[in-house]
Amino acid sequence: MERKEKYDYLILGTGNSALTLGALLAHAGYRVCMLEAHDIPGGYAQSFKWGDFYFCGQVHYIWGCGKGGRIYEFLKHIGLEKEITFELFDPDGYDHMVMPDGKRVKIPYGFENLALSIDAAYPGQGEKVRKFTAVLDRIRHELKRVPDRAITPIDILTQGWQYPTLLRYRTSTLQDVFDECELSKESQAVLIANAGDMMSPPNELTIFAYMGLFCGYNTGAYYPTKHFKHYIDTLANFITSHRGCHIFYEAQVSKIHTSGDRVTKVETVDGRVFSGTNVVSNIDPKRTAEMIGMHKFPRNWQHKLEYKYSPSGIMIYLGLKNADLKKHGFGSYNIWHLEQWDMNKMWEEQAHGDFSNPWIFISTHTLHTKERGTVAPKDCDIMEIATYTEYQWLKDLRDKDFEAYEREKSRLAERMIDIVEQHYFPDIRKHIITKVIGSASTNEDYAWAPQGNAYGMAFTPNQVGPGRFGFNTPWSNFYLCNATAGYAGMHGTTGNGCNLYQQLTGDVFYSGKTAPTDEELIAALPSEYPDRFKDSATALPARIPEREAPSVQGAFK
Numbered sequence: 001m002e003r004k005e006k007y008d009y010l011i012l013g014t015g016n017s018a019l020t021l022g023a024l025l026a027h028a029g030y031r032v033c034m035l036e037a038h039d040i041p042g043g044y045a046q047s048f049k050w051g052d053f054y055f056c057g058q059v060h061y062i063w064g065c066g067k068g069g070r071i072y073e074f075l076k077h078i079g080l081e082k083e084i085t086f087e088l089f090d091p092d093g094y095d096h097m098v099m100p101d102g103k104r105v106k107i108p109y110g111f112e113n114l115a116l117s118i119d120a121a122y123p124g125q126g127e128k129v130r131k132f133t134a135v136l137d138r139i140r141h142e143l144k145r146v147p148d149r150a151i152t153p154i155d156i157l158t159q160g161w162q163y164p165t166l167l168r169y170r171t172s173t174l175q176d177v178f179d180e181c182e183l184s185k186e187s188q189a190v191l192i193a194n195a196g197d198m199m200s201p202p203n204e205l206t207i208f209a210y211m212g213l214f215c216g217y218n219t220g221a222y223y224p225t226k227h228f229k230h231y232i233d234t235l236a237n238f239i240t241s242h243r244g245c246h247i248f249y250e251a252q253v254s255k256i257h258t259s260g261d262r263v264t265k266v267e268t269v270d271g272r273v274f275s276g277t278n279v280v281s282n283i284d285p286k287r288t289a290e291m292i293g294m295h296k297f298p299r300n301w302q303h304k305l306e307y308k309y310s311p312s313g314i315m316i317y318l319g320l321k322n323a324d325l326k327k328h329g330f331g332s333y334n335i336w337h338l339e340q341w342d343m344n345k346m347w348e349e350q351a352h353g354d355f356s357n358p359w360i361f362i363s364t365h366t367l368h369t370k371e372r373g374t375v376a377p378k379d380c381d382i383m384e385i386a387t388y389t390e391y392q393w394l395k396d397l398r399d400k401d402f403e404a405y406e407r408e409k410s411r412l413a414e415r416m417i418d419i420v421e422q423h424y425f426p427d428i429r430k431h432i433i434t435k436v437i438g439s440a441s442t443n444e445d446y447a448w449a450p451q452g453n454a455y456g457m458a459f460t461p462n463q464v465g466p467g468r469f470g471f472n473t474p475w476s477n478f479y480l481c482n483a484t485a486g487y488a489g490m491h492g493t494t495g496n497g498c499n500l501y502q503q504l505t506g507d508v509f510y511s512g513k514t515a516p517t518d519e520e521l522i523a524a525l526p527s528e529y530p531d532r533f534k535d536s537a538t539a540l541p542a543r544i545p546e547r548e549a550p551s552v553q554g555a556f557k
Contacts, residue, residue, distance in 0.1 A: 005244070007033040010266060010276030012253050013448070015043030016490055017481045018282035019235040020074060020497025022245075027078040028505060031244035033274060035266070037252035037448055041236040043282075044447050045490065047229035047375070051434040053382060054375040055317040056228040057447060058454070060334060060363040060384065061089060062490040065222040066528055068516035071494050077509045080238065084231055086222040087369045088529040090332045091538040093117075094221035097193040098337045098423070105190045106333075108538045109218060110522050111137070122186040132181040132191070136211045137518075138165040144513055171461045174210045175202040175344065185341045192343050193336035196361045196386060197489075199310045199454040201347035209459035216491055219521040223332075223368035227375045248274075253283065256291040256478075263292075263478040280479045280500070284450050285469055288480065298474055307463060307484070311351075312440035312452035316385040316413045319434030323381050325364050328425040330383075335362040337419060351390050355415050361386045362420065380433070385416045391440040391451040398441055413437045456483030471500045479504075 008030040011018050019041060022032050040046050044058035064070040065086040075081040093106025105121045107114060111133040119126030142163045169177065178188050192202050197213055224231045239245050255267040256279070265275040281288040289297060289305050297305070329335075339357035340346055346359055366372060366381040376382050389412065398405035413435070421428050440452025457463045469485040479500060483489075486496030502508045516524075522540055526533040533540075 005031070005033070005246075007031045007244075007274075007276040009033070009278050009280060010274055011035070011280045011282060012256075012266065012288075013037075013043065013282030013482070014041035014236065014247060015282045015447075015482060016045050016232075016493040017483070017486065017496040017500075018043075018280070019232065019239070020494050021280060021481055021501050022239045022497075023078050023080075023235050024074070024497065024501040024507075025505075026239045026242040026245045028501075028507060029242075032239060032242075033245070033276060034239065034247040035251040035253055035268065035274060036247060036249045038446060039249045041247065041249075042228075042232040044443075044449070045228055045232050046447070047227070047232065048446070050317065050436050051319060052377045052380070053317075053319040053434050054227070054229050055382065055384065055436065056365065057438075058315070058443070059228050059490055060361075060365070061094070061217075061221045061223055061368075062086075063216040063220055063222060064491045064494070066220050066521055066524060068521060068524075069220070070491060070498065070510060070512075070515070073510045073515075074494055074498055078238065080234065084234055085225040087225055087332070088525065088532045089221040089223065089334075089368065091525065091529075091532055091536045091540075094217060094333050095194055096333050096335045097190045098335060099186065099189060099193075100338055100340055101186075107190075107217075109220065109525060110538075110540055111218060113538055113540075114218075118187055118190055121190070122184060125184055125187045128181050128183050129187060129191075132177065132183060135165065135169070135177055135181070135207075136215055139169065139208065139211045140215050140518065142166050169207050170465070172207045173203055173461060174205045174207050177207050178202060189338055189341050189343065193338055193359065194334075194361075195343055195347070195359065196313065196336070196388060198459050199313070199388065200459050201344045203344045205459055206461040206464045208461075208464050212487070212492075213489070215518060219518050220525055223365070225369050226371050226373045227365065227369070229375060230373060248272075253291060256281075256288070258292060258296060258475060258478075261474070261476045263475050278477045278479070278504070280481050282482050283448065284456065284482065285480055285484050287448070287450060296474075301474060304469070308458045308460065309451050309453035310455040310458040310488075311388055312391050312443055312449075312454050313386055313388045314409070314412050314416070315438040315442075316416055317434075317436040317438065318383040318385070318417075318432055319376065320381045320383055320428070320431040321433045322379055323383075323425070323428070323431040325367055325381055325383070325425075330362070330364045330367055330424070332368050335424075336360075337362065337423065339419070347388065350388050353389075353393060355387075355412060358387050358415070358419075360416050360419055362424075383420075385413075385420060387412075387416060389440070391453075394439050395441055395451075409437050409439055455488035471496075471503060 009025050009032045011022055011034045014034050014036040025032050047054040047056045065072050075084050095107040097105045103121050106117055115126045115129040118129050142165050252269045254269045257265045263279045265273050267273055337360045363384045366376050443449045443452035471479045481496050481500045
């Protein structure tokens, strides 16, 4: 059955990239149709109902929400900046890194405060941390000067002198830079305790991906005032409130038809047919290619589509009743707990199913805002616990023996709850009234993430920058817009939607080149969130001086 409506844009999927793009297009007067395989929108940012709780699938905090930030400016452009607002995480430490020696090291805003925090815990490391963050500063500064187009060899020959740090570190991992800056094992552990934010160990993670995320949160870590459910639901309702715009749920795409250099129509598994003047896929590029037919892609595209996915993990969603979380050391921050110093070793062990000394992530969403909304009943709280695990061994177990898979999944969950009970909340099990365990296979089923990947393409040096997918495809009216065609995370996927919208329409409302600097964003935090800083020990200067560039010796190796 073919839909007779004529849409300007047909968007496949409703992940955050798609919702951002759809909202912008609907606001601009275009007729938009979105197809979603699931029965709710949001992809990894969806909030699913279990019992009396709404748990957000995979998102815990974001950046870019202050005035001048990308997410704020997107919402302002479509008139939703007063409907969707954000709370700032604790200025004294938006992340708390709990080390194997029991020390809790806080990550505050501003790199000078970071150096002081680490040096207080591990004396003598301050200057080495400053050297490390100076590298991050210079990479970020030079990236702002990079042209908004594909870089050519001629550009490198004629303009390479402007980008000495980018060229020097173009193939570097985070571990390479740790070693260069001679950071101690303690400082390294503090700085990469949040490995789950990028789902890569330091010896595999490109320094550029680390820089983007770590510098981003450094300018302000936020949580939606009314939770991520409100954020996603508001965008979806905003789109369908516009004339000629629709979202169809339980509409799983099975086939994408092409003719010449154009995509002509899209089929769903139940036989419905949709078409649009332009078509955008929010679906993983490999899956998208399979729906078109891999043989239709040029050879260089076929090679590019052989990328490596980012790993996944285990997520425990807990609904707690009458739990005084603040009493047990939780608050408006996340906790990253390490059982050993070497994250590379820890990663290797967990890859092989050894969870004797894991890292875990703990987030308490109901403490991030005073607005309880509809996500939890009165006198109840939400706690989410996560760690890394590989996809294939659990998938094989699930296919072979589902009951054994459920037992293994439960064993891993209990191991993580044991750590919380031992180090933070001695009788937490008495307060658990709802427990849901998600694995990589769960991600694959409910977010259509192949192999349960957390962030699309893995953040390795060869898959970031020029090795990443852009929006354009071999078909003139067909575009990609997702965690791999662009970048992952809430900030990254919002940027994908904004950037593709600006490319398609010419309506340029945000540019990283003219946006406030990191220093300006950090300096504005106390005035934007005075209540947060009222009792804070963190002092933010009106302007943080620009750091000296690191040595560029060897930049053109």
